[in-house]
Amino acid sequence: MATVVVCGMTVWTKFYLWPLIAGTLTVGLSPAVSANPSIAPEATTREPNSTTDSQLAPLTLTVEDWIAQTEVPETTVITDVQVSATPDGLRVVLVSNQALSVGSSRSEGNALITEILDATLDLTDAAAAEQFNPAEGIALVQVSSLPDGGVRVTVTGTEVPPEAQVSTEAGNLVLSLVPGATTAIEDEDAIQVVVTATRTEEELQNVPRSVTVITREEIEEQSQLTTNLQDILGQTVPGLGPPTQSFRNFPQTLRGREVQILVDGVPISTNQNTAFALELRSIAPSAIERIEVVRGPSATFGEGATGGIINIITRRPGEDAITNTVETRVNSRGDFAEDSFGTYLEYGLSGTSDPFDYVFSGSWETFGFAFDGGGDRIPNLGNAPENGSTINILGRVGVSLSDEQRLQLSVNHFDDQNDVEFINDPTVDDDPDADKARALERDIEFIGLDDEGVRRFTNVSLDYRHTNIFGSQLEIQGFYRSNFGRFAEPFEFSGDAVVGQQESERWGGRIEVETPLFETFDLLWGLDYSYEEASQPYERIDAEAFIASDFTVARFVEDVFFTPPYEVENFGLFAQAQWDITPQWRLSGGLRYENIGVSVDDYTATLFVETPIDVEGGRLDADDVVFNIGTVYGLTDELSIFASFAQGFGVPDFGRLLRNPPDGFRSLEDDLDFTAPQRVNNYELGFRGQWQDVQFSLAGFYNESDLGVSLNPRPGRQLEVVRAPRRIYGVEATIDWQPSPIWTLGGIISWNEGEDDQNDDGDFEALGTRDIQPIRITAYVENATLPGWRNRLQALFVGGRDRGFESGADLTEIESYFVLDYITSIDLGPGSLQIGIQNLLDEEYFPVGSQLLTPFSLTNRIAAPGRTISIGYRVSF
Numbered sequence: 001m002a003t004v005v006v007c008g009m010t011v012w013t014k015f016y017l018w019p020l021i022a023g024t025l026t027v028g029l030s031p032a033v034s035a036n037p038s039i040a041p042e043a044t045t046r047e048p049n050s051t052t053d054s055q056l057a058p059l060t061l062t063v064e065d066w067i068a069q070t071e072v073p074e075t076t077v078i079t080d081v082q083v084s085a086t087p088d089g090l091r092v093v094l095v096s097n098q099a100l101s102v103g104s105s106r107s108e109g110n111a112l113i114t115e116i117l118d119a120t121l122d123l124t125d126a127a128a129a130e131q132f133n134p135a136e137g138i139a140l141v142q143v144s145s146l147p148d149g150g151v152r153v154t155v156t157g158t159e160v161p162p163e164a165q166v167s168t169e170a171g172n173l174v175l176s177l178v179p180g181a182t183t184a185i186e187d188e189d190a191i192q193v194v195v196t197a198t199r200t201e202e203e204l205q206n207v208p209r210s211v212t213v214i215t216r217e218e219i220e221e222q223s224q225l226t227t228n229l230q231d232i233l234g235q236t237v238p239g240l241g242p243p244t245q246s247f248r249n250f251p252q253t254l255r256g257r258e259v260q261i262l263v264d265g266v267p268i269s270t271n272q273n274t275a276f277a278l279e280l281r282s283i284a285p286s287a288i289e290r291i292e293v294v295r296g297p298s299a300t301f302g303e304g305a306t307g308g309i310i311n312i313i314t315r316r317p318g319e320d321a322i323t324n325t326v327e328t329r330v331n332s333r334g335d336f337a338e339d340s341f342g343t344y345l346e347y348g349l350s351g352t353s354d355p356f357d358y359v360f361s362g363s364w365e366t367f368g369f370a371f372d373g374g375g376d377r378i379p380n381l382g383n384a385p386e387n388g389s390t391i392n393i394l395g396r397v398g399v400s401l402s403d404e405q406r407l408q409l410s411v412n413h414f415d416d417q418n419d420v421e422f423i424n425d426p427t428v429d430d431d432p433d434a435d436k437a438r439a440l441e442r443d444i445e446f447i448g449l450d451d452e453g454v455r456r457f458t459n460v461s462l463d464y465r466h467t468n469i470f471g472s473q474l475e476i477q478g479f480y481r482s483n484f485g486r487f488a489e490p491f492e493f494s495g496d497a498v499v500g501q502q503e504s505e506r507w508g509g510r511i512e513v514e515t516p517l518f519e520t521f522d523l524l525w526g527l528d529y530s531y532e533e534a535s536q537p538y539e540r541i542d543a544e545a546f547i548a549s550d551f552t553v554a555r556f557v558e559d560v561f562f563t564p565p566y567e568v569e570n571f572g573l574f575a576q577a578q579w580d581i582t583p584q585w586r587l588s589g590g591l592r593y594e595n596i597g598v599s600v601d602d603y604t605a606t607l608f609v610e611t612p613i614d615v616e617g618g619r620l621d622a623d624d625v626v627f628n629i630g631t632v633y634g635l636t637d638e639l640s641i642f643a644s645f646a647q648g649f650g651v652p653d654f655g656r657l658l659r660n661p662p663d664g665f666r667s668l669e670d671d672l673d674f675t676a677p678q679r680v681n682n683y684e685l686g687f688r689g690q691w692q693d694v695q696f697s698l699a700g701f702y703n704e705s706d707l708g709v710s711l712n713p714r715p716g717r718q719l720e721v722v723r724a725p726r727r728i729y730g731v732e733a734t735i736d737w738q739p740s741p742i743w744t745l746g747g748i749i750s751w752n753e754g755e756d757d758q759n760d761d762g763d764f765e766a767l768g769t770r771d772i773q774p775i776r777i778t779a780y781v782e783n784a785t786l787p788g789w790r791n792r793l794q795a796l797f798v799g800g801r802d803r804g805f806e807s808g809a810d811l812t813e814i815e816s817y818f819v820l821d822y823i824t825s826i827d828l829g830p831g832s833l834q835i836g837i838q839n840l841l842d843e844e845y846f847p848v849g850s851q852l853l854t855p856f857s858l859t860n861r862i863a864a865p866g867r868t869i870s871i872g873y874r875v876s877f
Helices: 063-069 184-190 216-222 229-236 541-547 654-659 803-807 849-858
Strands: 004-005 009-013 015-021 024-031 032-035 075-083 092-097 106-107 109-117 119-121 130-135 136-147 152-156 164-169 173-180 210-214 261-265 287-297 308-314 324-332 339-352 357-366 387-398 405-418 422-424 439-441 446-447 454-469 472-486 491-493 496-500 501-518 520-539 552-584 586-602 603-605 611-615 619-633 637-648 678-690 692-715 718-740 745-754 776-786 789-798 817-828 832-837 867-876
Touching: 004 387, 075 130, 075 216, 092 136, 092 152, 119 136, 119 152, 136 776, 152 173, 210 229, 210 692, 216 229, 216 817, 229 776, 405 718, 439 603, 520 654, 520 867, 552 603, 552 654, 586 654, 603 654
Parallel strands: 075 119, 261 308, 446 552
Antiparallel strands: 004 009, 009 032, 015 024, 024 164, 075 092, 092 173, 106 109, 109 152, 130 136, 136 152, 164 173, 210 287, 287 308, 324 339, 324 867, 339 357, 357 387, 387 405, 405 454, 422 439, 454 472, 472 501, 491 496, 496 520, 501 520, 520 552, 552 586, 586 619, 603 611, 619 637, 637 678, 678 692, 692 718, 718 745, 745 776, 776 789, 789 817, 817 832, 832 867
């Protein structure tokens, strides 16, 4: 027996040497692929069938006869390759002028290779040497000459090496092939395990919620088009708003409500998330193992998840002692315009050496300028690293203190830098011929500012796990998160030219205990605590001097507060139970108590009001108890139905309230009443199907809140706080189909709508597009064109929406648009060459967020990038 390790998989090649008779030698070759050494090789040996029994029946010979009959002349020539389909797979015959030896065989990747050293190749029909897709599960049969003499036969499976029996008939070599089968351990890997929905590891088919898991492979594939997480998620997650095509996630909502964003369970969302909307720009895709998205309200991780949860799970160490990964790319965000080029470099290092394991991931990306589908330069909104660079570093080290204890430290740091050379032309509203924002070349000299356009995010967490404390599992996590962002370009508020920034720090921890009370009943319980300090200090620029310098000199004058410093404190107690009633039926449910407090000192609001307003500070507290219950029932082994009721808990963006005080607002404690928070009730019914060639999901939802929160703008830039009933409903569907081993296709449909009753008269009117995203349809087709070469074409359609405009919630109708992308990957040398083309047809279109803000100023009508081309190479060793 020979054992070969290929790409982390163990390949057993077992040879049975059977005696020969009448000059015929028969050898049974049975290769199989397994990732589990406990699976015996015999388990994959193909039983003889009616087609080959007579050919493979063992007979008895003397040793002398066997030696005499196996002697092969040195001048054996292969003259033809005959390939024919069989009921089980494929039959390949090498026709020769003299008897052929069996040769030696091995597996490499998904190919079975047989080499015959004492033969030469001289085919009468050269086309017979290479035959593509001759049978289902077999992508290529190729016969070629070896450089030093001999002949190689390569049979490539679409997923794994084929299983084969090799024999000779009348001197000709015969390969009887069947497509390789995946092993049990591979099937287990295909079962996605999630932790976000219930805070404990659970198989996806057992979760009574709509959950989407974006795998590492999908992240790598979509990263060939863009490294913006909000765009990757907008392409792949049902219920989420479409890609924003900017570095902000505004106005993306999940099922029409706010989403809570976590990194390894650590909350990175800030209460003042509507100003910059850069939460998803906190980690590079290269540092991510997978992303779990719980769709719909959830109180599992506390406040802020009225629309759902996005949990970003960072890279995990490999099983080998050392694994290196290197990737480099060059891209153009303007169809190869001269100054549109950027570069990307990634290095990853991970490994396991008992008792330690470690992960390091570093990426560096530079950006040129972006151009739209019309060939025009896209102006910089000030929060994008135009003409700049991004660095992301992830480090993790873990140690097994014992068989039952583990300690882990993780650090993630993300940094954006840019150099402003073009600003958003402030005179565009005065030009009657203008129809969109435009870039104005100005190399601004900042005087008195420390940083010119930066985004810095740091997240540190320390985790401890004990798997057996009196039969329970204990997990403790402490974390610290720092978030800083600054606009690179001065912009105007109420006649003031300012450079804005956002600052936030958050620290806290959680304790979780999982207790198996019975064999079929588990209880998870614990507590969360976090404390956040947030503010938006702006830096005022001498506006008259800035204009007089033709927008080239920005001189710092004084500090002002866009949003005054304030604190938010969260405390929660929770319990979650799971009960396997039968092997097909699971019930789960839980409770959570949440207390949220916000406090602010006395301050004066200046930037977003016509006249300064003095506000008396203080503290507000809101608390509530929410619960959830859900069930999953397996109708068959492949089809299950799930239903759930879940509640979410939320408070408004206090930063927005404080900087835009409502009319008559003079005291936090006296003029705002949030002792009754927004509680969202969500009802959901869905199906999940998992067949060999088809996977699908279908879910419908309805959620409502009696005290929804609307912050409506009023004259003078102030806000009106409206607490009114709100309802949102929708349907989401996904499908993936593998009609053959080389083809895969599928798509997503997301539709939702919503209304509220701000007059409390029973007459509900449509919500605006800031909350309700238009219908979104994505589709893809993927083809394993040749061994090692895959192609993917994907489409995005975003529908129009006018309901918000008709109700007065929007100031404009939303127009539809269609985008096509292309991705290809080719195995080349030790790695793979990857090419991604975003906006393949070079369409000029305006994303939803751009359209939504256009009525305020044409400076907001910014087109998406045109054809964007990325070429890269990736290798692991």
